[in-house]
Amino acid sequence: MVGADGYSASSPDELALVNAAKYLGYEFVSRNALENSIEVLVEGKPRIYHLQLTLEFTSARKRMTSLSRTPDG
Numbered sequence: 001m002v003g004a005d006g007y008s009a010s011s012p013d014e015l016a017l018v019n020a021a022k023y024l025g026y027e028f029v030s031r032n033a034l035e036n037s038i039e040v041l042v043e044g045k046p047r048i049y050h051l052q053l054t055l056e057f058t059s060a061r062k063r064m065t066s067l068s069r070t071p072d073g
Contacts, residue, residue, distance in 0.1 A: 007019070029046065035050070047070075049068040049069065052068055053065075
């Protein structure tokens with residue numbers, strides 16, 4: 001699914017979450033698979049978050065969890 005802003009998501013819920021984050025000042029820019037990190041604009045300033053752990057969505061848990069390290073550690 002692709003939203004009006006060009007984001008791509010696997011579900012309407014995921015797209016709504018990303019759009020809500022953008023509305024609140026957190027805009028996804030890119031993901032670096034080699035460094036396992038993402039770049040996000042936080043109120044217009046670029047920040048890099050290093051992904052530490054991801055627990056994928058399961059029907060039993062009914063959620064997905066990601067743990068990341070902030071730029072300041």
